Amino acid sequence: MRAVVQRVSRAKVEIDGAVSGEIGKGILLLLGIHQSDSEKELEWMVNKISKLRIFEDEEGKMNHSLLDVGGDILVVSQFTLYGDVRKGTRPSFIEAGKPDMAEPLYERSLELFEEKGIHTQSGEFGAMMDVSLTNDGPVTIILDK
16 A cells, blocks of 8 residues: 655545545545555554644644644545556556455545544545645655555
C-alpha cells in the first residue's frame, strides 16, 4: 500500500464538473493499493495517517495529528502510485491492485476513517477526477507499507 499524504487548508474532487468530495483543514490522501494488500495493511495505514503529527501546535511545531485538530480527510484512489518506469518511459501498472480487490479495500478505508471519528470525503473509485487543493506548508509525506 502506498499513500501520499498532503496537509491542506482545503481540497476538492470533481467528477464531470460535479463535486464528489470537499474538505477544509485536514489531509488529502492519495491511496494506492498493491496487488498483495489486505485489510491488515489498510488498518496499519489508516492508524498511521490518523496519528501522523503533521499539524502545528501553539509553538509552530508539528506535534498534532488529524485526530488532535479535528481535521477532515479526502481520500482519492490512485492506482498510478504504482506506476513503474524503471524500464522505458511508459509506466507499467502491473503491481497495482486489480479493481475487484482494490475497490473493496478503498471503500473500507473510508469506513475505517469514519469509525475513528474523522469527517471523511472521497472521490470515486476508477473515475476520471479533477483534484484541487491548497497544500498547507507545504507538507507532503509518502508512506509505504
